[in-house]
Amino acid sequence: MSTLKVHNLSVNIEDKTILNEFSLEVPAGEVHAIMGPNGSGKSTLSKALAAHPSYDVLGGTAELDGCNLIGMEPDEISRAGLFLAFQYPIEVPGVTIANFIRAAIQARMEDSKSFKAVDYYKELYQKMDDLGIDRKFTSRSLNDGFSGGEKKRCEILQMAMLDPKFCILDETDSGLDIDALRVVSAGVNSMRSAERGFLVITHYQRLLDYIVPDKVHVMWEGKIVRSGDKELATELESKGYDWIKEELAA
Amino acid sequence: MIKTNPIEVDRDKGNFHYNTDYEFDAGIGLSEDVVRYISDVKKEDSWVKDFRLKALNTFEKKKLPTHWATKDLENIDFDIIRYYLSKGQMPSRTWEEVPDDVKRTFERLGIPEQERKFLAGVEAQFDSEAAYSRMKDDLSEKGVIFVGSTEGLKEHPEIFKKWFGKVIPTSDNKFSALNSAVFSGGSFIYVPPGVKLEQPLQAYFRINAENFGQFERTLIIADEGAEITYMEGCTAPKFETSTLHSAVVELVALKGAKIQYVTVQNWSNNVFNLVTKRAMAHEESEVRWIDCNIGSRLTMKYPGVILRGRKARGEVLSIALANDGQHQDTGAKMVHAADETTSNVIAKSVSIGEGRSTYRGLVQMPGHLKHCKNNTECDALLINSDSQTDTYPAITVQGEDHSVQHEASVSKVSAEQIFYMQQRGLSEADAMSMCVNGFVNDLIREFPMEYSVELKRLIDLEMEGSVG
Numbered sequence: 001m002s003t004l005k006v007h008n009l010s011v012n013i014e015d016k017t018i019l020n021e022f023s024l025e026v027p028a029g030e031v032h033a034i035m036g037p038n039g040s041g042k043s044t045l046s047k048a049l050a051a052h053p054s055y056d057v058l059g060g061t062a063e064l065d066g067c068n069l070i071g072m073e074p075d076e077i078s079r080a081g082l083f084l085a086f087q088y089p090i091e092v093p094g095v096t097i098a099n100f101i102r103a104a105i106q107a108r109m110e111d112s113k114s115f116k117a118v119d120y121y122k123e124l125y126q127k128m129d130d131l132g133i134d135r136k137f138t139s140r141s142l143n144d145g146f147s148g149g150e151k152k153r154c155e156i157l158q159m160a161m162l163d164p165k166f167c168i169l170d171e172t173d174s175g176l177d178i179d180a181l182r183v184v185s186a187g188v189n190s191m192r193s194a195e196r197g198f199l200v201i202t203h204y205q206r207l208l209d210y211i212v213p214d215k216v217h218v219m220w221e222g223k224i225v226r227s228g229d230k231e232l233a234t235e236l237e238s239k240g241y242d243w244i245k246e247e248l249a250a
Numbered sequence: 251m252i253k254t255n256p257i258e259v260d261r262d263k264g265n266f267h268y269n270t271d272y273e274f275d276a277g278i279g280l281s282e283d284v285v286r287y288i289s290d291v292k293k294e295d296s297w298v299k300d301f302r303l304k305a306l307n308t309f310e311k312k313k314l315p316t317h318w319a320t321k322d323l324e325n326i327d328f329d330i331i332r333y334y335l336s337k338g339q340m341p342s343r344t345w346e347e348v349p350d351d352v353k354r355t356f357e358r359l360g361i362p363e364q365e366r367k368f369l370a371g372v373e374a375q376f377d378s379e380a381a382y383s384r385m386k387d388d389l390s391e392k393g394v395i396f397v398g399s400t401e402g403l404k405e406h407p408e409i410f411k412k413w414f415g416k417v418i419p420t421s422d423n424k425f426s427a428l429n430s431a432v433f434s435g436g437s438f439i440y441v442p443p444g445v446k447l448e449q450p451l452q453a454y455f456r457i458n459a460e461n462f463g464q465f466e467r468t469l470i471i472a473d474e475g476a477e478i479t480y481m482e483g484c485t486a487p488k489f490e491t492s493t494l495h496s497a498v499v500e501l502v503a504l505k506g507a508k509i510q511y512v513t514v515q516n517w518s519n520n521v522f523n524l525v526t527k528r529a530m531a532h533e534e535s536e537v538r539w540i541d542c543n544i545g546s547r548l549t550m551k552y553p554g555v556i557l558r559g560r561k562a563r564g565e566v567l568s569i570a571l572a573n574d575g576q577h578q579d580t581g582a583k584m585v586h587a588a589d590e591t592t593s594n595v596i597a598k599s600v601s602i603g604e605g606r607s608t609y610r611g612l613v614q615m616p617g618h619l620k621h622c623k624n625n626t627e628c629d630a631l632l633i634n635s636d637s638q639t640d641t642y643p644a645i646t647v648q649g650e651d652h653s654v655q656h657e658a659s660v661s662k663v664s665a666e667q668i669f670y671m672q673q674r675g676l677s678e679a680d681a682m683s684m685c686v687n688g689f690v691n692d693l694i695r696e697f698p699m700e701y702s703v704e705l706k707r708l709i710d711l712e713m714e715g716s717v718g
Contacts, residue, residue, distance in 0.1 A: 050673050053665060074672035075681075083673075090670035094688020103684060104674040141688070158674060 002028045002065050002081060002165035004197055009060035009070075011041075011048040011222075018044040020222040021060065024199075026166075031198040033208055035233060036219035037241045042201045043087060045219075046170045050084045051077055064166055079108045081165030085155040085172050087201075091143040097154065098124065098138035101161050108162075127160045130190070132183050148175030156187040167191070168199045173207035185210030205237035218244055264485025265518060266358065270351050270458060272377075276334035278461070282306065285431050288334045292400050292434070295407070305420045305430030312424040320577060322548050326522055331463040331494055333432045334378045341373070341380035341398055352381045359485065361454050370449035371396045375466060376456050378434040385451070393442040396451055399467045402438025409440050413471055417500035417530045417556070425524040429465045429498040436466030436497065441476035441507075450479040450512070450698060455495075457486035457521070463494040470500070472507035472535075481512040481698065488518040492547060495521055501529035501537060505559065508536045514701055516708060517546040519575055525551045528583070531591075533559030540696055541568045543578050544708050552610055554583030557591035557622075568597040569690050569705075571712050572605030572637075581610035581642075584624055586652075592623040598690050599630045601637035602712060609641045609658075617648030625655045631689045632662040633682065633713075661689075683713040 004026045011019035018041045026032045036042050048055045049062055051074045062069045069077050092100070101124065106115055125135055131153045143151050152172055159167055169188065173181055188211050192198070200211055208216070208230060216233045218226040220241075225248060226232065236244075274291050276284045285306050289299040314323045342348045345362055356362070356374050361382075365372040371385030373396065380398035389396070395406055402410050420430040437453045457464050472478050486493055495517065503509045509529065517523055523546040529537040539553035555564025566582035584593035599607035609628045630639035639660060647654050663685045671681035686709055687694075694702045 050669075052669055073678075074669055075675055075677050078673050078675040086670065086673075090664075090666050092667050092671065092685065092688065094691050095671075095684050100671070100674070100684070103676055103680065107675040107677070107680065162674065 002195060002197055003063075004166050004199065005061075005063045006049070007061045007063075009045075009048065009062060010058040011044055012056045012058055013044065013054060017058075018222055019048065022223055024217065024224060026197045026199055028197050029194040030214040031192065031200060031211060032215045032217060033200045033202060033213040033233060034217050034219050034224075035202060035236055040219045041222040042219055043170055044222075046084055046168045046199075046201060049077075049082065049168065050074055075107070083159050083162060083164035083167045085152075085159055085167065085169045087170040087172075087174060089143045089146075089151040089155055091141075091145075093141050093144045095142050096139050097142055097157075100142050101158055104158070104162055124161065127157055131157055131160075131187050133157060149177060149180040152176055152184055153180065153187075156184050160187060160191060165195070166197045166199075168201070170201045171203065172200070173202055173204060181207065181210060205233040208233045220244065220248065264359065264456075264516060265488050270337070272335045272459075273338060274334065274336045276332065278332055279329045280306070280331070280333060280432070284333050288432055288434060291334070291336075292403075294403065297411075298403060301415070301420075302431050305427050308421050309424060309427035309431055312421070312427055314424060319550060320548060320579065322577065323522075326492070326494060330461055330491075332459065332461055333463055333465070334434055335459050335462060336377060336379040336434070337381070338379065340401065341383040343384055345382065348382050352376045355456060355458065356382065356454070359454065359456070364452065369452050370447055371451045373398060373437055373451075373453040374456070375435040375453065377458050377462060377464065380435055389447065392445050394445060394447070395438065395440040397438050399436045399438050399469065400434065402469070406438070406440065409471065410438060410469065413500065413502050414469055415500075417502065417528050418498055418526050422526060425496045426498050426526040429467060429496050429526070432463070433465045433467035433498065435464070436468040436499075437470070437480070438468070439470040439478065439480065441472045441478050443473040444475045445473075446477040447479065450481050452481045452483070455482060455484040457493055457495065460489040461491055461493070463496065466497045468497065468499040470509060470511070471502045472504060472509050474504045475506045476504075477508040479510040479512065479698070481514070481701065484515045484517060486518050486521055489520060492520045492522055495523045495525070497525045497527075499525070499527040503529060503531045503535035503537050503562075505533045506535055507532070508538075510538045510540065511553075512540045512698060512701065514542045514544075514697075514705060515546070515549070516544050517549075519545060519547055521546045523549040523551070525549075527551065527553040529553075529555045529564065531555050531557050531559060531562035531564055533588075534561045535559060536563045536565075538565040539567070539582070541566065541580070542697070542705060543568070543570045543580055544712065546576060546578075548577045548579065550579045552581040552583050552612070554585065554612075555593065556585045556587055557593065558587040560588045561590045562588060563591070564593040566595045566597070567693055567696050568595075569693055570597075570599040570607050571709065572599065572601045572607040573712055574603040574605055577606045577608070579608040579610065581608075581612070583612040584614070586613075586615045586619060586622045586624070589620045590622065591619075594624070595626040595628070596693060597628040598693055599628075599639060600633065600686055600689065601630065601639050602633045604634075604636045604638070606638040606640075608639070609643070611643040611645070613643075613645040613647070613654070615647045615649065615652045615654070619649060619652070621651055623653045627657045629658070629689070630660045631686065632660065633686070679713060683710045686713055
């Protein structure tokens, strides 16, 4: 059972406060969506939880299964079970997908266990087939020269192979055509389980037609200003964000 | 790659030293007497002794090339170096006959296993002379010669004299002159016409004594249509004072011959490694230098090919890793001297910590030639913000119908790449290693398999402690 519990998290980037005593709880088995206008702090939340070095955490806690992630190294957080699917996956020339995922799996293996290459490739190929990724991609350099859609599929492939406890999807729908969106969503949905939680960050309600959330939160100026069920996303889509800003100002 | 398995091969592998009694010792410092001593001990013909004495004179006259090269060269103290140390002149043909202390050293470095596994022949040089030299019997029956230079001069003077010093003249540079004066050891190889060696020949160069200078001299001749791969490996213990390694390697590829020369150098951080390597490529022949430089305090090495026959082909593939306190000054020279000759240079360098790598390239294509081609790619990867790289390509092309292509790039492992890889669970050091291995990977694939595995491990070890 993996619950993500963020409490009073404040985060600066270059002395500018982006998250201001942000709190959120995503119980195991649930999918929560965070929506909000540009600059509201959605991506900062995901980067800060993954301990990106450019983000300074000023205070607060972020617990995964009772373990406080704040202060841990990015790789320790990953091995503790938090996976972040990047909005803009980074290109790493020369490092092949197969070698990279293998290294990531080996990094979380106990020393006593031995890595079975045959099983690994069987699983990798199966998941690539599911996500509609050509098997030739195993020997391509990670994200190097990939189209936007290929990069996003590759993120979901890594997520599926690493079997994390909790997944954050940062604008996974951006740059996807409708077919890719379907495939990627199916990949995410197949990973939904009673043990695993998801936080889905998006601008658009469209993604939530495919990955149906249990809850929707609206973020504005570094805080959650409204929460509701999936209908909230539909409302935002038709009305835009301005009505929330107006309500807050009132 | 990521789990740090107990590693058998590493930078410290060569860092051990057994006390050794030397039967022959030319003493400390350089003089005519030292040169005469070396020549007398080897019982050389008078032409060799004269050649040496003339070279000594050239060495003394030549200045250090500090007008273009690093001033660190001035820190070499030629007066405290020992120029010749050996236990005897003739190498053993079986491991049993090798003196115990020398045998222990090479066994620890894994030489006999490698011979059993994948080599057609091995020569193991301990300080000045080969301690062991052996080649598979069927190759000697085909007329292949694989001996040390001392033995080559004695047993095969007619071939040796014909090519010796013809590719690299004594006066080429100060260090080729020094080598010509005091050379000892190295390999002499002759492959008869049409003989193609399927397995590589290997030489292993070991510096054992402190304040010692190793000056091996290698001469490889591949006769018409012959093919050979030669590999060399080098180590030395870490002494307090610096050590000098200054080799001269000459290759001759006659019509249609192919020579591939592979170097994996893993010197300790106090070695001045100043090596001159050049090949003469005749008609339709092919010479390929594959060169990997790890370790040393200063390496200066620019393997070259003189393409003097029509359709000759030269290639240099080079990897250099410069860590803290190291300067890898490497590159390539391609001198086109006949029509339709082609050359290819791919050089990759990685600078770690305060390490510095320099690429120097020379390509010459004179106007009277037709249809020559050169491709040069040099890529540098910087790991830390203190790391340094510089590139000096000199390409001179005259005439109308040549084709020249030059690409250079400098990249730095970015913080975003490392963060991305860490987010998947890799430690910072492992992420860094993967980036570096990824950067050099396409070149490492060109190495013989046994070497590429060792190389990857060496790179991982160099990366340890390089972050943060």
